[in-house]
Amino acid sequence: MTDTSMHPEVPIEVDELRKDALQEIFNISMGQAADSLACLVKDRVYLSVPQMHWVEKSDVQDLKAAMKRVPKGIIICQPFSGYLKGEILVCYEQGADFTVIGESLAYTKEQVQKWQHELLLDITNILGGACLRGVADQLNIRLEFGAPNLIDRHSEVTTILLNSSSIWDKALVMEIGFSVQSMSMTSDILICMPEQYINKLFKCIDHLLE
Amino acid sequence: MNRVYKEILNQLNLGVIVFDEHCQLLYVNHFIRDNHKQTVGLGQSLFTQFPELPEAWFRKRVESVIMFHNTSFTQWQYRPHLLNLMETRPITGTHELMYQNASLIYLGHYDARELICLVIQDATQTALTQMKLAKTLNKLNQEHKQLHTLNQQLKEAQSQLVQNEKMAAVGQLAAGVAHEINNPMSFIKSNIECLQHYTQRLVEMGHYLESLLQKQEDQQIIVSLMRQKEALDIEQIEEELPELINETLDGAKRIQDITGSLRDFSRLDSSEWQLADIHEGLESTLKIVNHEIKYTVNEIVKDFGKLPKIYCLPSQLNQVFLNLLVNASHAIDKDGKIIIETRFLEDSNQITIRITDNGAGIPKTILSKIFDPFFTTKEIGTGTGLGLSISYGIIQAHQGSIEVNSTIDQGTSFLITLPINPPISTSLSDQSL
Amino acid sequence: MKITVCDDSLMSRKSVIRALPETWSGAITQCKHGLEALEACRAGLADILFLDLTMPIMDGLEVLTRLKSEQIKVSVIVISADFQPKVQQQVMQLGALAFINKPLTQEKLEGTLKQVGLL
Numbered sequence: 062m063t064d065t066s067m068h069p070e071v072p073i074e075v076d077e078l079r080k081d082a083l084q085e086i087f088n089i090s091m092g093q094a095a096d097s098l099a100c101l102v103k104d105r106v107y108l109s110v111p112q113m114h115w116v117e118k119s120d121v122q123d124l125k126a127a128m129k130r131v132p133k134g135i136i137i138c139q140p141f142s143g144y145l146k147g148e149i150l151v152c153y154e155q156g157a158d159f160t161v162i163g164e165s166l167a168y169t170k171e172q173v174q175k176w177q178h179e180l181l182l183d184i185t186n187i188l189g190g191a192c193l194r195g196v197a198d199q200l201n202i203r204l205e206f207g208a209p210n211l212i213d214r215h216s217e218v219t220t221i222l223l224n225s226s227s228i229w230d231k232a233l234v235m236e237i238g239f240s241v242q243s244m245s246m247t248s249d250i251l252i253c254m255p256e257q258y259i260n261k262l263f264k265c266i267d268h269l270l271e
Numbered sequence: 272m273n274r275v276y277k278e279i280l281n282q283l284n285l286g287v288i289v290f291d292e293h294c295q296l297l298y299v300n301h302f303i304r305d306n307h308k309q310t311v312g313l314g315q316s317l318f319t320q321f322p323e324l325p326e327a328w329f330r331k332r333v334e335s336v337i338m339f340h341n342t343s344f345t346q347w348q349y350r351p352h353l354l355n356l357m358e359t360r361p362i363t364g365t366h367e368l369m370y371q372n373a374s375l376i377y378l379g380h381y382d383a384r385e386l387i388c389l390v391i392q393d394a395t396q397t398a399l400t401q402m403k404l405a406k407t408l409n410k411l412n413q414e415h416k417q418l419h420t421l422n423q424q425l426k427e428a429q430s431q432l433v434q435n436e437k438m439a440a441v442g443q444l445a446a447g448v449a450h451e452i453n454n455p456m457s458f459i460k461s462n463i464e465c466l467q468h469y470t471q472r473l474v475e476m477g478h479y480l481e482s483l484l485q486k487q488e489d490q491q492i493i494v495s496l497m498r499q500k501e502a503l504d505i506e507q508i509e510e511e512l513p514e515l516i517n518e519t520l521d522g523a524k525r526i527q528d529i530t531g532s533l534r535d536f537s538r539l540d541s542s543e544w545q546l547a548d549i550h551e552g553l554e555s556t557l558k559i560v561n562h563e564i565k566y567t568v569n570e571i572v573k574d575f576g577k578l579p580k581i582y583c584l585p586s587q588l589n590q591v592f593l594n595l596l597v598n599a600s601h602a603i604d605k606d607g608k609i610i611i612e613t614r615f616l617e618d619s620n621q622i623t624i625r626i627t628d629n630g631a632g633i634p635k636t637i638l639s640k641i642f643d644p645f646f647t648t649k650e651i652g653t654g655t656g657l658g659l660s661i662s663y664g665i666i667q668a669h670q671g672s673i674e675v676n677s678t679i680d681q682g683t684s685f686l687i688t689l690p691i692n693p694p695i696s697t698s699l700s701d702q703s704l
Numbered sequence: 705m706k707i708t709v710c711d712d713s714l715m716s717r718k719s720v721i722r723a724l725p726e727t728w729s730g731a732i733t734q735c736k737h738g739l740e741a742l743e744a745c746r747a748g749l750a751d752i753l754f755l756d757l758t759m760p761i762m763d764g765l766e767v768l769t770r771l772k773s774e775q776i777k778v779s780v781i782v783i784s785a786d787f788q789p790k791v792q793q794q795v796m797q798l799g800a801l802a803f804i805n806k807p808l809t810q811e812k813l814e815g816t817l818k819q820v821g822l823l
Contacts, residue, residue: 185336
């Protein structure tokens with residue numbers, strides 16, 4: 062199947078089976094998400110196969126090297142909680158045209174201009190829901206979302222992750238590319254979960270592997 | 272619904288609205304009923320009961336929430352008044368409508384219906400505080416900008432002052448040096464004039480002696496005289512001597528001219544307002560700049576009208592003429608021609624001085640900037656960018672005006688207009704600010 | 705009835721095996737990629753093949769093509785996370801009996817098996 066581009070030093074005891082299962086769960090979720098999103102925005106939606114990265118805060122630089130691309134632009138984060146806890150970071154590159162996707166979400170052309178930030182928050186919320194709903198369903202767990210927030214207007218995602226005063230040490234980062242045929246842009250979705258929730262995640266996976 | 276739960280929902284400081292996938296209204300709590308502008312009826316469409324809701328947009332959100340079983344959010348910054356809910360403080364409040372944050376929550380599938388809940392949070396206090404902060408910040412930013420501009424102006428003024436001082440100091444120095452040179456120069460000149468007479472007389476004496484000797488019989492003496500005359504090349508000396516002395520005298524006179532112009536130009540005595548002849552100033556300035564402009568300018572046309580003396584700071588005006596003439600020569604590559612015209616406008620009691628060159632001209636795009644301090648087209652380090660701005664300041668101090676006209680490849684013309692009797696100001700720098 | 709389950713993910717293979725009708729009995733062969741599945745079919749280990757599409761070494765479409773050209777008779781049910789209608793079409797043209805979207809559930813499998821007459 063796909064190249065999972067693992068971090069060379071896996072920080073947590075992860076055996077191949079669990080990693081493999083996790084990758085499969087995300088693959089399946091992205092398939093579902095792309096299908097639902099296409100239905101919602103009435104256009105072809107492309108979601109890339111998730112790239113799994115195990116990251117230690119001290120070497121986010123390695124993540125930068127391992128990532129397919131390091132996007133730069135408006136960064137919006139959305140927290141999720143429930144059985145698992147983490148954040149979704151979505152990066153929208155400058156210069157993208159949001160008119161078409163805006164119209165598919167019932168924003169007029171003027172509103173797309175005037176309320177671009179709200180539209181981006183809205184898209185983020187939908188992307189977050191789409192990507193994680195399948196995961197929650199397959200794992201049979203409960204996930205809820207907090208309100209998305211604009212956290213930076215012009216940064217690389219890795220710069221945000223690098224913030225040395227943040228409280229995590231090790232985390233799982235799933236990198237997903239998102240594009241809609243009619244939008245002249247690709248945005249990047251990072252689903253991040255700190256170490257302490259990975260063990261809970263694997264407990265669920267172990268059930269599926271029994 | 273259980274009575275306790277219902278009571279909790281009604282006591283909540285949040286608005287709660289429940290409806291189905293068709294946006295049919297199923298429940299509203301007291302918060303909504305009490306604060307909404309109109310009465311709300313259940314079983315109706317959400318959009319008839321809350322006509323302020325943008326329908327297409329809201330339905331799309333409902334669709335996505337049902338699709339992904341998630342929650343969707345709106346913030347007061349973007350949708351301040353999602354619903355027409357009244358501000359909770361009718362007395363101390365300053366706004367009619369409540370600022371709201373809202374969450375659209377998927378509740379689940381019950382009795383063949385998808386249930387969705389809209390929760391409204393009162394964000395008025397936060398919103399007002401934040402907006403006030405933003406306003407203050409904006410004001411601060413503006414004030415900061417103004418301060419910055421003022422600071423910039425101060426700096427420019429300061430540099431003009433420094434430049435003025437520097438020019439004054441250089442002028443003083445030049446005048447001092449001119450004076451020092453002039454003293455020995457006058458005795459050199461008078462001594463040479465004296466020498467001219469003396470040598471003439473010595474030559475005459477020689478001629479007289481020669482004619483005397485010619486008349487006596489001893490051929491020996493005559494031959495010896497001629498031989499000596501030839502050996503000493505006396506004939507050539509006689510021929511060249513007046514020329515040499517004349518040239519030396521001429522050189523000395525030129526040195527005196529230059530030192531005189533230097534003195535006139537800086538006019539140690541002219542730091543005060545006085546009646547002065549503009550033509551004198553132009554002439555002495557031309558002498559000063561001559562060496563700088565002679566390589567490119569072949570012809571200087573002086574079209575001088577009849578001017579009255581005007582009340583001015585002569586050394587400052589000379590500074591302006593110098594700047595304009597030097598700039599003109601810099602605009603010229605070769606075969607330059609500079610025309611200086613002066614006129615007296617009797618009607619308005621003004622005089623005009625026009626300095627025109629046939630140089631490269633100034634592009635339209637920068638024409639408006641040439642009087643700005645530090646604006647220069649010369650390479651960094653070769654010009655201060657202050658010449659024209661200082662000139663502008665000086666002319667302003669004289670209550671006059673300076674205008675520029677330029678055509679690319681044809682040349683540039685500066686027109687200075689000066690009143691004959693400007694209202695006197697105490698100090699130049701005060702005026703030029 | 706001999707059953708072969710081919711998916712590169714162990715979890716997915718398990719989910720297929722777990723979802724099989726309780727009434728079914730018979731040998732179950734597990735394959736981690738297309739080539740293994742093809743060999744199992746050649747060896748007669750499969751009456752029914754549950755086949756994933758995206759796999760290393762040999763993908764599902766290739767397996768279907770080979771089975772067709774080698775005229776090996778196997779009932780193939782494709783289970784994939786790829787939702788594109790174009791892919792579904794292609795799979796059916798290559799002779800698969802049915803296409804099921806991942807994730808697989810017991811109900812989904814049962815419904816499909818009934819639909820194609822295997823149950």
